């Protein structure tokens with residue numbers, strides 16, 4: 001890559017020049033020589049490390065790009081209309097894939113009534129449930145009268161005829177445009193080919209994998225505690241021991257309080273290891289915070305869901321549990337490391353929306369969820385700046401010798417944090433590829 005000289009950028013509150021060569025930040029100083037570099041005038045804007053989204057699902061994002069989006073549709077007629085419009089523009093042999101569904105309840109019969117003539121599958125917005133119509137059940141051979149398949153992603157992919165190849169590069173561009181240069185993929189892959197595919201995003205990807213698949217550069221082992229059918233304690237203890245025995249931390253998906261209680265009991269027995277993490281921590285009763293801190297577990301959480309789904313939570317979640325939703329401040333005060341991930345495509349991939357939601361805890365209609373859990377915007381940004389293998393650790397900094405993953409903002413950091421938005425990103429630099437994104 002070419003050498004880049006950033007003139008007049010703000011780093012750690014100071015106006016400086018920054019020279020980037022090869023994959024590395026070479027110099028941070030004043031009045032640096034051009035010396036053949038491509039010069040970018042920073043106009044006083046902040047230069048910060050590339051953000052890392054600590055919890056995403058890249059393949060699901062790529063698939064969602066060619067799916068029918070049911071987000072916000074709340075009745076059967078609305079969902080039917082969206083599916084039928086998509087059906088009208090696609091050949092009858094083609095599967096319809098829809099995502100973002102939340103309510104009302106759907107089953108095989110409802111889908112048959114809406115779209116009888118072709119295979120349809122609809123994914124719950126949690127990602128944990130697919131509903132298939134009769135055509136789709138016939139085509140895949142699943143014997144499930146309701147058409148509702150929990151936790152069957154891999155089995156479904158095996159039985160559904162392949163569609164066009166997934167466009168991971170387009171997904172990567174979307175992140176780069178928001179200043180995100182790296183992600184942790186939280187789908188517990190058990191196929192080496194998927195890891196190859198993730199790299200096509202052009203992002204630095206730390207891939208979680210099934211405890212049985214360990215590969216060069218692998219991230220934590222991922223264990224999903226399904227909310228609808230929790231495994232036994234022995235099984236969870238066994239998974240933790242397998243990962244640790246392999247020299248890997250484990251990431252345990254805990255959405256409900258019951259799942260968290262189970263996971264903590266398993267850690268009590270198996271012991272925790274550096275890098276072990278709780279994914280989501282959607283409901284953390286206050287009395288469990290000391291145990292999370294004692295095991296030195298990191299919570300990788302999604303404040304963006306407070307913004308995106310907060311109104312649903314206020315309607316559906318027991319009032320007693322509302323203060324325990326997607327905690328942040330109380331975890332930090334309790335000595336727990338916290339990292340942020342958007343859970344895209346189940347959450348919006350824009351990290352700046354998550355930063356905003358972490359600071360104001362405001363729902364779409366302006367209600368507040370867990371006011372006590374607010375953090376300031378600088379703290380929220382730091383939760384996207386931790387090392388990929390230490391999501392809640394100290395934020396990476398722009399300093400000589402550091403990796404050339406950088407984001408140029410359109411104003412000093414304090415101004416941007418006063419009104420956080422992806423619009424404030426002027427350019428994103430990524431190791432190896434140079435300026436990877438610029439409007």
Ligand SMILES: [Zn+2]
Nearest residue numbers: 055057186343
């Ligand atoms: Zn997830």
